[in-house]
Amino acid sequence: MPDAHAGAAAPSVFAVAFKDAALAALVALGLAAPMLGLVTVQTQSGIELEQHWGRVAIAVAIVFAGRLLLNLTLWRPGRKKSLGYVPPKVEARLARFAKYLAPLAILGAVVMPMLPFTERYAIDLGILVLTYVMLGWGLNIVVGLAGLLDLGYVAFYAVGAYSYALLAQYFGLSFWVCLPLAGILAAFWGVILGFPVLRLRGDYLAIVTLAFGEIIRIVLLNWYWFTGGPNGISGIPRPSFFGLDFDRGDDGFAATFGLDYSPLHRIVFLYYLILALALITNFVTIRLRRLPIGRAWEALREDEIACRSLGINTVNTKLTAFALGAMFAGFAGSFFATRQGFISPESFVFMESALILAIVVLGGMGSQFGVAVAAVVMIGGFELFREFSDYRMITFGLVMVLIMIWRPRGLVSTRSPSVFLKEKKAISGSLVQEGHG
Amino acid sequence: MIDDAPALPPELLLRVERLTMRFGGLTAVNDVSFDVRRGEITALIGPNGAGKTTVFNCITGFYKPTVGRLTLASKEGPLLLERLRDHQISRKANVARTFQNIRLFGGMTALENLLVAQHAPLMKASGLTVLGVLGIGGFNKAERAAIEKAKVWLERIGLIDRADDPAADLPYGDQRRLEIARAMCTEPVLLCLDEPAAGLNPRESLELNALLRSIRDEDGAAVLLIEHDMSVVMEISDHVVVLDYGKKISDGAPLHVRNDPKVIAAYLGVEDEEVESVENEISAEASS
Numbered sequence A: 001m002p003d004a005h006a007g008a009a010a011p012s013v014f015a016v017a018f019k020d021a022a023l024a025a026l027v028a029l030g031l032a033a034p035m036l037g038l039v040t041v042q043t044q045s046g047i048e049l050e051q052h053w054g055r056v057a058i059a060v061a062i063v064f065a066g067r068l069l070l071n072l073t074l075w076r077p078g079r080k081k082s083l084g085y086v087p088p089k090v091e092a093r094l095a096r097f098a099k100y101l102a103p104l105a106i107l108g109a110v111v112m113p114m115l116p117f118t119e120r121y122a123i124d125l126g127i128l129v130l131t132y133v134m135l136g137w138g139l140n141i142v143v144g145l146a147g148l149l150d151l152g153y154v155a156f157y158a159v160g161a162y163s164y165a166l167l168a169q170y171f172g173l174s175f176w177v178c179l180p181l182a183g184i185l186a187a188f189w190g191v192i193l194g195f196p197v198l199r200l201r202g203d204y205l206a207i208v209t210l211a212f213g214e215i216i217r218i219v220l221l222n223w224y225w226f227t228g229g230p231n232g233i234s235g236i237p238r239p240s241f242f243g244l245d246f247d248r249g250d251d252g253f254a255a256t257f258g259l260d261y262s263p264l265h266r267i268v269f270l271y272y273l274i275l276a277l278a279l280i281t282n283f284v285t286i287r288l289r290r291l292p293i294g295r296a297w298e299a300l301r302e303d304e305i306a307c308r309s310l311g312i313n314t315v316n317t318k319l320t321a322f323a324l325g326a327m328f329a330g331f332a333g334s335f336f337a338t339r340q341g342f343i344s345p346e347s348f349v350f351m352e353s354a355l356i357l358a359i360v361v362l363g364g365m366g367s368q369f370g371v372a373v374a375a376v377v378m379i380g381g382f383e384l385f386r387e388f389s390d391y392r393m394i395t396f397g398l399v400m401v402l403i404m405i406w407r408p409r410g411l412v413s414t415r416s417p418s419v420f421l422k423e424k425k426a427i428s429g430s431l432v433q434e435g436h437g
Numbered sequence B: 001m002i003d004d005a006p007a008l009p010p011e012l013l014l015r016v017e018r019l020t021m022r023f024g025g026l027t028a029v030n031d032v033s034f035d036v037r038r039g040e041i042t043a044l045i046g047p048n049g050a051g052k053t054t055v056f057n058c059i060t061g062f063y064k065p066t067v068g069r070l071t072l073a074s075k076e077g078p079l080l081l082e083r084l085r086d087h088q089i090s091r092k093a094n095v096a097r098t099f100q101n102i103r104l105f106g107g108m109t110a111l112e113n114l115l116v117a118q119h120a121p122l123m124k125a126s127g128l129t130v131l132g133v134l135g136i137g138g139f140n141k142a143e144r145a146a147i148e149k150a151k152v153w154l155e156r157i158g159l160i161d162r163a164d165d166p167a168a169d170l171p172y173g174d175q176r177r178l179e180i181a182r183a184m185c186t187e188p189v190l191l192c193l194d195e196p197a198a199g200l201n202p203r204e205s206l207e208l209n210a211l212l213r214s215i216r217d218e219d220g221a222a223v224l225l226i227e228h229d230m231s232v233v234m235e236i237s238d239h240v241v242v243l244d245y246g247k248k249i250s251d252g253a254p255l256h257v258r259n260d261p262k263v264i265a266a267y268l269g270v271e272d273e274e275v276e277s278v279e280n281e282i283s284a285e286a287s288s
């Protein structure tokens, strides 16, 4: 690309690029030589070392050429900004756009099952996506607002699911009684686990929450007589529509309303149930953000020491964030149990926590709209690429890396103030702290 | 240790007695006693590392003193500050502070910063959040009052036009004043300011002096401030305490302290002309 400075700058740019590429090639050589170049093979006489220097040469050549090319094009000095840089004006417009998009998205979600061309598969996928939207919004309280890195969020999802399953199994309680109980129990465990843990900060908090997530799963796995261990719990009662079951019987939902029985009724009902639960989560979070507790969470994320100097009890404030986040996971968990009819510890592995956290981070920490979009993209994308089985994870990782390069603060990176005097201005994500535990 | 805090003479707000703070082998504050009187600006001065910030951290509950008694005359009677945890200091004892390196909530607006400072009364009004979420109770009214109060403070510090801007976007001097306003929104009886004039230009420094006087005279809060700039100290303080290597070396009216030979030796060190000549020598050395 010839420009005014090309004459003076070109040789030095090339020299720097060349040097850097050579260095990268050297590193590649160091890595490739033992990993690609030497292969042990089993022969009759024992193990022998085969040498494949050709492969090493190819790998090093690719690294060298690729790095050189990148240095001369995308990574050229002076070009750096173009990648992942969005001018503040565009950023503000995006945020305003999101404001109108959110009601439209809700409307779309409400009418989706009623559309004539909607198939059962779409509604099932919708239920799955909405479950993760709800989980994402719940975790957003903990990670996005209060800035506490929780890697064991799935534990509370599990507590909710098992609460309903066990209460139904042992006491025959119905879904509608268990739903609030599951939330309360999950919040209770949130407080129990949070109390010792929340004194820790940052990485330490992340590691301990991760461990607690695993502990709960392993307890569920090994407490055989109570939880069924790896066999899980089956035959979990399905939800009823104000006492009407979704079955063929004369007092079932279909017969009462004079409809022909269809298994779709239950699916549609579940869809609206999770939509309602998710919207309640959203509504409560939005309200909390404008209350002193929500402002205290955000202040805590910004500067904990300043909070203490202003008389905010930081331990209690963190605990409420932890407990509320856990409560919504508990609701989602009991929904999961009633939808599946069967649960086992396998549904509550660390990968789930990671997925929910990825949704929150990709969505833009603290942004309700961003989290919803991220959940749709991630879970929807995940399902659509189901055929590609093994490549799915690689693509998933690649997309995440790309998004983090393009938008390091997530899809919606601006923060919108909770109150304003004259004009509500979006706050650039670069000014907002991410919290350190 | 005596169990009940003895009552202080009525003109005293805070009495620091035999305060000692050790970090391992280092004694940052060594047997320091002084008084803060109501309606006065008390300055705590001393060279770098003298232990001034450590005294503040003990008064505001961030450190637990190794030895010593800190008695504050609160509305409910004398309180021992060293027994309270940091967040209780603000609520029960009504002591507020700012920090040497500004600690605002940078990603929140100036207005939001002042609302966070009114957390305790707003929390009560929101029925510990439960009523607030449901939208019942007197929360809306309480919040309007809190916003009014924030507006008054934004006017006083000249930031009303920037109320909706994030705190981190404000110029340095504005951030300093916003931090003071935030501390004042907790309605303190004692305001502790850690180097509020650091990094201000002369005009901002004058504005700060006026603000501190108005806090003393109109809001009736006593001010305890750490300051390096001697001209500021001499100008606004009613009472000066000098620390050096963790020990108190002088205590009294500004003029008395200024002429105290110990202070001159430790703090001012040498005459002004000599300081200048030494500074010139250093800069000459650095540039060569």
Ligand SMILES: Nc1ncnc2c1ncn2[C@@H]1O[C@H](COP(=O)(O)OP(=O)(O)OP(=O)(O)O)[C@@H](O)[C@H]1O
Binding pocket: B023, B026, B028, B046, B047, B048, B049, B050, B051, B052, B053, B054, B055, B100
């Ligand atoms: N938490 C701590 N742990 C260990 N040493 C500390 C701690 N806090 C302060 N000190 C030490 O105590 C001494 C006094 O520090 P302090 O910050 O109180 O000084 P200062 O008078 O505020 O100085 P400056 O004018 O530079 O702000 C210093 O030697 C400092 O290194």
Ligand SMILES: [Mg+2]
Binding pocket: B052, B053, B054, B100
């Ligand atoms: Mg200091």
